[in-house]
Amino acid sequence: MNPVPYMETLQRIAAGMGPQRGFQSSLKSLLALLAERHGFLRPHLVIFDPETRTLRLCVADGAPRSGQVVYEPGMGVTGQVFVTGKPVIVECLKGHPVFLSKFFVRTEEELSSLAFLSVPVLAPQLGWEPGREQAARKVIGVLSVDTPRASRDVLERHRCFLEVVAGMIAAQATYLQDDMARQQRLAERRGDRPHVPGDLDGGMIAVSESMCEALKQASYAGHGRGPVLLRGEPGTGKSRVAAFIHAASVRNELPLVRFYASRLRESGPDALTGEQAERELLGYRKGAFPGAVQTRKGLFELANCSTLFIEDIDCLSLSLQTQLLHVLQDQAVVRVGGGQLVDVDVRLVCSSSADLEELVAKGQFLEDLYNRIAVFPITLAPLRERTEDILPLADLFLKASAEAAGRTVERISTPAQELLAQYPWPGNAEELAQCMEQAVQVCDDLVLRAAHLPQALQTSDDKRTALPFNDAVARFEQELLVDALQHAHGNMLQAARDLQVSYRIVNYKVKKYNIDPRSYA
Structure with missing residues (x-):
């Protein structure tokens, strides 16, 4: 060339x-x-x-x-x-x-x-x-x-x-x-620290009693040294809690290292074979297999003196489970291709959405490995069982999605809040985050309304009883009034102009619904 x-x-x-x-x-x-x-x-x-x-x-x-x-x-x-x-x-x-x-x-x-x-x-x-x-x-x-x-x-x-x-x-x-x-540093002085994905401030809110207790346990685990097992349905925030535990530990000066075992069951560009997973975890020597042109460290070595988070550990094959057990027992790894033992000092945090006890009973998960990783188990409840967290999380995800999309969406309307609160969220907080991201993309207003939410939420409220007509109209009027007063910074005359009605009507409605315009000044 x-x-x-x-x-x-x-x-x-x-x-x-x-x-x-x-x-x-x-x-x-x-x-x-x-x-x-x-x-x-x-x-x-x-x-x-x-x-x-x-x-x-x-x-x-x-x-x-x-x-x-x-x-x-x-x-x-x-x-x-x-x-x-x-x-x-x-x-x-x-x-x-x-x-x-x-x-x-x-x-x-x-x-x-x-x-x-x-x-x-x-x-x-x-x-x-x-x-x-x-x-x-x-x-x-x-x-x-x-x-x-x-x-x-x-x-x-x-x-x-x-x-x-x-x-x-x-x-x-x-x-x-x-x-x-x-x-x-400037942002921290102003108190508006930017969102960093994976940070607790960027997606974990503890309002419900169960979530407060889980984060309390995670804080205790952070100060310990033994393995931690995070349990809960997919999307409940196990990855973020793992980051919180690492941040609270004495190992936090080094980065948290992650391994996504779920890739062993996926198809597509991110999928892993058992051999590839073994090389990624343990590393390999030059010449260990075709294409191994140089020796590589595995994730255990990269996590030396730090924390290794294995997400969905139940996806590991029995062969990989056995090798993982040996690493935990010996505190050392042997790279693929052989060679000397390499000492590692790694704290292990694992997560699982499966019933590990049942897998152990079926012979699909090693009992000795289970006993080693379940020293400090923490269970994260699904979102449908901690409904107090839904709206605070929705507000958090709304702000993050609007900022990422370069849009301004100030709040969620009352009818939209009701749909969010009543939906069962089978995908938990992860599904809620995706929902708010999609809603922001179609929102053409400063207020995110029920019509902006995905169709699945609008058609899932079979048990919801419809409001009487007069109550529905009153609620919609309150929404419009609040929006107008927010834009007018509490000035009722300007709000009346924006709504294209008389000042007398705005004044009457404000008193009727007990709205304080001064709160928007």
């Missing part, structure tokens, strides 16, 4: 990164240049946020799925590149066991026709020291691109080129990281 285009691009990058331009603008132009000159798709830069210990999408040439999406170190290809400090080449996106595709939407055709290159961005060296190796430098981010599938040689040349680019932008990436931390 002709190296001239690479050299010309590097010269243009160097020329465009002077002090006369802001680092955000410089990086945006750089990514656009990569796309224009080399046919890379969706070039993007991810930076590690030391305040939240997550990897955040900072600059991209392309429309991301959502600005709220983050990776944890070790999660997906991006997280693995950050943790290992080594580049990764995914020769085909479709069916790759680690590639998660969280930042961008890709069609099935693109997944089949594209490769993915990801290289670490290392902190710039302050000065040369004898014997100092590049590997000792701290990883501060990850530079990644999609590219059409090609031979391994072509992809390797692209990878080498991107590593040079990553070295050139190291200083700008450092500025981005510093600015990110500064903005986070």
Whole structure:
């Protein structure tokens, strides 16, 4: 391949990164240049946020799925590149066991026709020291691109080129990281800390007695050292409680590492085979299987001195359960392909939606493993059994969805609240979050109304008795009055103009429904 285009691009990058331009603008132009000159798709830069210990999408040439999406170190290809400090080449996106595709939407055709290159961005060296190796430098981010599938040689040349680019932008990436931390501290001083997916503040509300008790137990578990088993139906928030337990533990200075065992029962690009799951958990040696071109650490090693969360542990095969039991007994792992024992100090938090006792009785789950992981069990009740949490959670998800969609939705109308409160929520809090996200997409008002909710909620209220006509009209009038007074900041004359009625009617209705306009001033 002709190296001239690479050299010309590097010269243009160097020329465009002077002090006369802001680092955000410089990086945006750089990514656009990569796309224009080399046919890379969706070039993007991810930076590690030391305040939240997550990897955040900072600059991209392309429309991301959502600005709220983050990776944890070790999660997906991006997280693995950050943790290992080594580049990764995914020769085909479709069916790759680690590639998660969280930042961008890709069609099935693109997944089949594209490769993915990801290289670490290392902190710039302050000065040369004898014997100092590049590997000792701290990883501060990850530079990644999609590219059409090609031979391994072509992809390797692209990878080498991107590593040079990553070295050139190291200083700008450092500025981005510093600015990110500064903005986070400012937000905390103002008391409006931004939502981080996976954080308790971003999706766990304890109003009901059962949820308050569960979080109280999780707090106790956080201060302990033994394994924790989180039980409950899918969507009840087990993943977020696992993050809470880790944050409350003495291991919280290192990131929480996650393994989604449910991928063993899925189909599609995120699915795992038993062999792939074994390699992901235990790691593997170079040459252990075709394609093992270098030795890799598994999630147990990456979680050393931290916490490993295994979601849906009941999905593990008996073979993987046996290996997991050995790791817990020996506090050491043997990578796939053999070799010496590698000592690990890992705290295990597991979750399950299944009846593990029944699986043990059927011989589908190892009793010894069950006894080891169930040292501290915590059960999360389904949403239908803690109805007090539904509306506070709905308000929380409404604000997050509106912010992500760039819209302003101030509140949920009373009829919509009634539908939300009466729905049984078989998918629990996860279904509620999806419901509010869908409703925000079709909401064309400052108030989210019953008509904006998914059809399933509007047709599931068979037991609901209809309001008498006069009561329904009165409730609708109150809604309109409250909305108008909110927009007019309590000014009844302006509210009357907005509603296109006389001031006398507004004044009469306000008194009739005992509404205090001053509360909206």
